[in-house]
Amino acid sequence: MTSVANRAAATGWVLLIFLAWLIAYPLVLVLIEGFRGSHGWTLEYVNLFLQRRNEAQALWGSLWISVVTVALAAVIGVPLAYLFWRYDFPGRRLLGGLVALPAVLPPLVGVIAFLFLYGESGFTSLLVQWLFRLEEPPWRLQGAAAILLVHAYSMYVYFYLFTRAGLASLDGAVFEAAASLGAGRWRTLRRVVFPLLYPALGGGALLTFMTSLASFSAPYIFGGGFRVMTTQIVATRLNGDDQLAMIETTSLTLLALVALWLLRGAREAENPAGGRKGVPPALVPVRSRWLRLALMLLGWVLALVLLLPHLTLLLVSFVPAGTWTTEPLPPAYTWRNYLTLIEDPVRARPLLNSLWLATAATVAAVGIALVAGILSVRRRVLGRTAIQGLLALPWAVPGTVFAIALATAFSVREPLAGRFILVGTLWLLPLAYLVRNLPITSRAVVAGLRALDPSLEEAAASLGAARWRTLRRVTLPLLRPALVAGSSLAFVTAFGDFVTSIMLYTYDTRPISLEILSSLRQSDVGVAAAYGVVLMAVSAAVFAVGADQGSAG
Amino acid sequence: MSGFLQLEDLSKQFDGVVAVDHLSLTLQKGEMLALLGPSGSGKTTTLRLLAGFEVPDAGRVIVEQDDVTGVEPVARRFGMVFQHYALFPHLNVGQNVAFGLESLGVRGEELARRVAAALGLVDLAGFEHRRIGQLSGGQQQRVALARALGPEPRVLLLDEPLSNLDPALRERTRRELRELIHRVGITTVFVTHEQDEAFDLGDRVAVLRAGRLEQVGTPEDLYALPANEFVAEFVGRSSSIGVTVLGPGERGMRVGVEGVEWELTDGATPRLPPGPALMVVRPEALRLLQPAPGAIVGQVTQRRFIGTASLFTILTDGGATLEVSGPPRSVSPGDRVGVMPSRRAGGGIHLFPSRPK
Numbered sequence: 001m002t003s004v005a006n007r008a009a010a011t012g013w014v015l016l017i018f019l020a021w022l023i024a025y026p027l028v029l030v031l032i033e034g035f036r037g038s039h040g041w042t043l044e045y046v047n048l049f050l051q052r053r054n055e056a057q058a059l060w061g062s063l064w065i066s067v068v069t070v071a072l073a074a075v076i077g078v079p080l081a082y083l084f085w086r087y088d089f090p091g092r093r094l095l096g097g098l099v100a101l102p103a104v105l106p107p108l109v110g111v112i113a114f115l116f117l118y119g120e121s122g123f124t125s126l127l128v129q130w131l132f133r134l135e136e137p138p139w140r141l142q143g144a145a146a147i148l149l150v151h152a153y154s155m156y157v158y159f160y161l162f163t164r165a166g167l168a169s170l171d172g173a174v175f176e177a178a179a180s181l182g183a184g185r186w187r188t189l190r191r192v193v194f195p196l197l198y199p200a201l202g203g204g205a206l207l208t209f210m211t212s213l214a215s216f217s218a219p220y221i222f223g224g225g226f227r228v229m230t231t232q233i234v235a236t237r238l239n240g241d242d243q244l245a246m247i248e249t250t251s252l253t254l255l256a257l258v259a260l261w262l263l264r265g266a267r268e269a270e271n272p273a274g275g276r277k278g279v280p281p282a283l284v285p286v287r288s289r290w291l292r293l294a295l296m297l298l299g300w301v302l303a304l305v306l307l308l309p310h311l312t313l314l315l316v317s318f319v320p321a322g323t324w325t326t327e328p329l330p331p332a333y334t335w336r337n338y339l340t341l342i343e344d345p346v347r348a349r350p351l352l353n354s355l356w357l358a359t360a361a362t363v364a365a366v367g368i369a370l371v372a373g374i375l376s377v378r379r380r381v382l383g384r385t386a387i388q389g390l391l392a393l394p395w396a397v398p399g400t401v402f403a404i405a406l407a408t409a410f411s412v413r414e415p416l417a418g419r420f421i422l423v424g425t426l427w428l429l430p431l432a433y434l435v436r437n438l439p440i441t442s443r444a445v446v447a448g449l450r451a452l453d454p455s456l457e458e459a460a461a462s463l464g465a466a467r468w469r470t471l472r473r474v475t476l477p478l479l480r481p482a483l484v485a486g487s488s489l490a491f492v493t494a495f496g497d498f499v500t501s502i503m504l505y506t507y508d509t510r511p512i513s514l515e516i517l518s519s520l521r522q523s524d525v526g527v528a529a530a531y532g533v534v535l536m537a538v539s540a541a542v543f544a545v546g547a548d549q550g551s552a553g
Numbered sequence: 554m555s556g557f558l559q560l561e562d563l564s565k566q567f568d569g570v571v572a573v574d575h576l577s578l579t580l581q582k583g584e585m586l587a588l589l590g591p592s593g594s595g596k597t598t599t600l601r602l603l604a605g606f607e608v609p610d611a612g613r614v615i616v617e618q619d620d621v622t623g624v625e626p627v628a629r630r631f632g633m634v635f636q637h638y639a640l641f642p643h644l645n646v647g648q649n650v651a652f653g654l655e656s657l658g659v660r661g662e663e664l665a666r667r668v669a670a671a672l673g674l675v676d677l678a679g680f681e682h683r684r685i686g687q688l689s690g691g692q693q694q695r696v697a698l699a700r701a702l703g704p705e706p707r708v709l710l711l712d713e714p715l716s717n718l719d720p721a722l723r724e725r726t727r728r729e730l731r732e733l734i735h736r737v738g739i740t741t742v743f744v745t746h747e748q749d750e751a752f753d754l755g756d757r758v759a760v761l762r763a764g765r766l767e768q769v770g771t772p773e774d775l776y777a778l779p780a781n782e783f784v785a786e787f788v789g790r791s792s793s794i795g796v797t798v799l800g801p802g803e804r805g806m807r808v809g810v811e812g813v814e815w816e817l818t819d820g821a822t823p824r825l826p827p828g829p830a831l832m833v834v835r836p837e838a839l840r841l842l843q844p845a846p847g848a849i850v851g852q853v854t855q856r857r858f859i860g861t862a863s864l865f866t867i868l869t870d871g872g873a874t875l876e877v878s879g880p881p882r883s884v885s886p887g888d889r890v891g892v893m894p895s896r897r898a899g900g901g902i903h904l905f906p907s908r909p910k
Binding site for chain 2 (some may be wrong): 453456458460
């Protein structure tokens with residue numbers, strides 16, 4: 001073994017131990033502590049969990065909501081993707097740009113936008129109430145239906161993107177081949193296109209299912225009496241039943257892992273960001289006048305539906321506190337809400353917090369992902385499978401679970417057991433963001449490194465460039481698109497995070513999402529919306545930069 | 554014996570699979586050696602062992618009496634042209650060529666001068682500011698060559714240097730490459746799976762199979778005196794047929810083949826003991842005639858026109874398949890014909906021990 005290989009192996013072990021401590025260890029502690037009572041081992045909390053009806057209901061709720069979400073998202077996303085890939089119709093380009101709009105809404109922001117739009121005192125219900133002179137709001141945005149509405153809106157994008165990527169890797173010649181073999185349109189779809197799309201559809205289904213299972217904002221705000229496991233865990237912990245919360249956490253983790261196992265084939269599906277490119281078929285122009293008209297109309301309705309949450313948020317962000325009650329449209333507008341965010345130090349603080357927390361977590365996640373990627377893809381160190389597995393784990397485990405796990409692991413001072421008190425300090429929240437960012441960045445880095453011809457680095461070596469020079473002059477510049485894409489996604493996720501923040505924040509680290517919630521509680525809808533607009537704008541800007549850099553490479 | 558570059562008993566395994574097996578080769582200064590073999594023969598691994606990207610399990614690589622076996626590629630000063638060139642897409646042509654020179658500490662005007670010189674060498678003077686993506690395949694290949702030659706390496710390594718070019722361009726590029734390398738006078742090892750390329754470029758050709766050296770020699774030697782059945786079949790066109798060695802005759806070796814007796818006048822390995830053997834025959838060493846006594850009889854199944862002659866595939870009554878060259882339209886598929894050794898077989902017939910069953 002050369003010294004280089006030795007050094008790589010040693011770094012690999014250090015990294016493996018660090019990741020095991022940060023990611024696997026807290027989860028194991030949660031699993032164990034659920035079985036520990038005041039007098040040693042106990043099944044007391046498991047029994048409690050099994051006896052309570054609402055626990056089973058919450059678990060069942062999580063499961064069926066997720067299944068239905070997958071179905072809804074597929075029904076919307078797949079045909080839409082196909083439509084854009086195959087047909088030409090008026091407004092195609094404009095609409096194509098709008099389709100991914102839900103992605104720039106962080107979960108909590110999307111939820112409050114829906115609240116302002118479709119909630120009982122939202123625009124649409126006020127409009128209906130005003131139009132028909134109703135005494136009561138026409139509906140209440142609550143329960144499973146409300147959750148599913150938000151989920152369908154925000155998660156169809158996954159199916160759309162995966163299907164687009166799957167279709168993009170198809171060679172348009174398959175249509176010509178099928179036609180020349182006498183297959184009609186439906187037979188081609190059923191026998192050729194769909195089977196070729198299975199991996200992409202599986203990937204979309206898995207991502208949607210896992211996201212829905214981990215969804216917290218929608219059930220938290222709209223759930224009402226309807227419980228899913230993520231909200232149940234938070235409620236239990238708020239009641240002080242820590243052990244029971246750990247059993248609940250374990251049950252949700254198991255559900256997630258079982259789902260992952262059942263859909264394991266889909267994990268192989270290609271990342272929509274990368275993938276091979278086929279030759280797209282020529283767009284089929286829609287000729288029938290009525291069909292064109294119908295498609296155009298559908299397009300405008302869709303565009304409106306897609307844009308309404310964003311527009312609503314923007315509108316509400318200009319509403320002065322306490323001026324808008326029952327009118328269909330707010331009667332007064334002001335810049336004050338935005339000025340408050342900048343001028344009032346208490347209001348400005350969460351913005352700065354989210355900014356530095358997300359930046360620090362993203363930078364760290366990219367750094368770790370780079371080291372891990374180079375060690376496992378290029379140096380192929382022993383334990384690379386474990387390293388990659390640990391890095392992917394936080395993707396499979398809901399954010400709530402990790403929040404509980406980190407809060408459990410780092411609430412005790414036992415340095416010998418690798419446990420320190422981080423709860424209540426500045427460090428726990430960035431650490432949690434880091435853990436949640438690792439799957440995103442490491443996936444991007446690994447994909448980038450795999451796509452990078454190793455002979456480029458060998459060429460640099462044979463031209464006498466030492467390791468650092470090769471990294472700096474060749475590897476990093478060529479990885480830049482992947483790094484930018486991964487880090488922008490990671491940054492946006494951390495910047496808008498609500499699910500882990502709500503359990504781990506302190507007054508000094510409170511992020512934007514928590515401030516949105518508290519503004520909402522104080523009926524300060526204008527400020528809440530202004531925060532939401534800032535989150536949305538930053539997310540959109542970061543995505544735009546990411547897309548720009550990504551395609552420039 | 555000591556040459557400029559020596560490969561001494563090199564061996565390399567990957568996960569228990571032997572890639573290179575006790576390989577020894579010696580090159581003189583300025584010599585151009587082709588590593589020829591089918592895929593999986595270990596030729597690319599050999600090249601990577603030379604470049605230092607792989608470390609051999611055993612054996613040594615020696616340049617000018619300097620053992621470089623454990624020397625990192627960075628410090629080895631071997632230039633390499635990769636199969637897909639591995640040009641840095643984010644750097645322009647000049648920056649690519651400068652990359653290796655910068656490693657040597659060359660800076661400023663000296664750097665610009667040497668980059669220009671390297672580009673001039675490959676007929677790309679003035680291309681410094683072009684982007685890699687703007688170049689044609691042939692130009693990329695030449696930039697890769699200029700980049701590798703720029704730092705004046707001790708040895709030049711080429712991995713399938715022409716495989717990425719379209720066939721029309723390949724022959725011209727091959728000629729230019731040979732001329733350039735001889736002009737520079739650099740000791741060169743290149744890998745190819747194409748015999749034409751190996752014969753055309755290589756001063757000598759090393760034929761590899763399953764990591765082992767089967768034979769090394771000039772193209773003429775390999776063709777006329779193949780060391781074994783593999784080399785005979787891999788190098789040049791040939792077909793093989795089972796025979797029985799009967800013993801020496803008046804003019805050459807007597808063999809029984811499909812019920813007739815041939816006396817092979819030249820080329821045949823003389824020392825085979827009587828018994829079953831394998832005869833490997835070049836198409837031009839056979840001729841077609843009417844079915845007659847002393848000829849193997851069979852049916853023409855295929856005719857391929859190759860310009861000055863045609864290649865005929867004959868399915869003999871004994872079940873063997875022979876390839877025979879002849880005048881373009883002498884016979885047609887379906888005809889029954891006889892096959893005999895041509896009067897001037899010219900080293901085109903070889904006998905080897907029977908394949909072990």
